[in-house]
Amino acid sequence: MxxxxxxxxxxxxxxxxxxxxxxxxxxxxxxxxxxxxxxxxxxxxxxxxxxxxxxxxxxxxxxxxxxxxxxxxxxxxxxxxxxxxxxxxxxxxxxxxxxxxxxxxxxxxxxxxxxxxxTPPLLGYSRIDELIEDILAPWRDKFEMNYKKDVTNSQDLPSEAKIQVIRVVQELIVNINKHAQAKAVSVHLRYSDRYFTLAVKDNGKGFDTSLLKKGLGLSNMELRMQYLNASHKVKSVPGKGTTTIIATIINPPL
Structure with a gap:
């Protein structure tokens, strides 16, 4: 074996x-x-x-x-x-x-x-583009205001979302008035079946975004963006003004 x-x-x-x-x-x-x-x-x-x-x-x-x-x-x-x-x-x-x-x-x-x-009057009965225009109206004496709206969505935002957008616009304009030393402000709203975007631009003194700190205003902005399921970006160059862009996809709707 x-x-x-x-x-x-x-x-x-x-x-x-x-x-x-x-x-x-x-x-x-x-x-x-x-x-x-x-x-x-x-x-x-x-x-x-x-x-x-x-x-x-x-x-x-x-x-x-x-x-x-x-x-x-x-x-x-x-x-x-x-x-x-x-x-x-x-x-x-x-x-x-x-x-x-x-x-x-x-x-x-x-x-x-x-x-x-x-609380803006007739919040539930006015469309978001009309509410933004209402918010901007008192500032026309202070700034050269250019408001452009491109609204193709027949459905309006829910009231809860509209109040958040309005507060963002108010805060941005107040900050421009306080800090930017701007003469002109441009607001562009685009609201389609797919996207909601809002751009607020000024021709003020601008700043270095690398030095941007998360103060109360920015934290509030971030909180509102979370509620809207949106993102935002701040673009600025010293001497060339500041642009803040807010964007979200309307699927599911706000």
């Missing part, structure tokens, strides 16, 4: 093969476990970063809401109530009805402005 046919030899080699296979399986399982562990840890880190980011945005949103309440309270106290106090004093010392009527009209106008800032 050949040596390799010896049952003890065969058993020995079978044992070696079994040990080899078991060892190989052990290392394969170890490698797969280590890879799974690394992937799980990476996913946990990513999830934690996302949660931290969402927490930061929530804190920013709450701070912005509180700041807005304080601004409205300040407007009511310093502007509207101040005008009404003057009306009361004037009526007590005796003035003409014409003068009182003028002061009351100013107070009514101020109350309307504050109410308009809180």
């Amino acid at each position: 050949e040596k390799w046919q010896d049952p003890q030899v065969i058993a020995f080699w079978i044992a070696i093969i079994i040990v080899f296979i078991v060892t190989l399986l052990f290392f394969v399982v170890k490698i797969l476990h280590a890879g799974y562990k690394r992937m799980t840890e990476a996913n946990l880190r990513e999830t934690q970063l996302l949660l931290d980011h969402q927490k930061k945005l929530l804190e920013t949103n709450l701070y912005a809401q509180e700041k807005e309440r304080m601004r409205v309270a300040g407007d009511l106290h310093d502007s509207l109530i101040g005008k009404l106090v003057v009306v009361k004093m004037k009526s007590q010392i005796g003035v003409t009805l014409t003068e009182l009527d003028t002061m009351l009209e100013e107070s009514i106008t101020e109350a309307r402005r504050i109410s308009h800032d809180l």
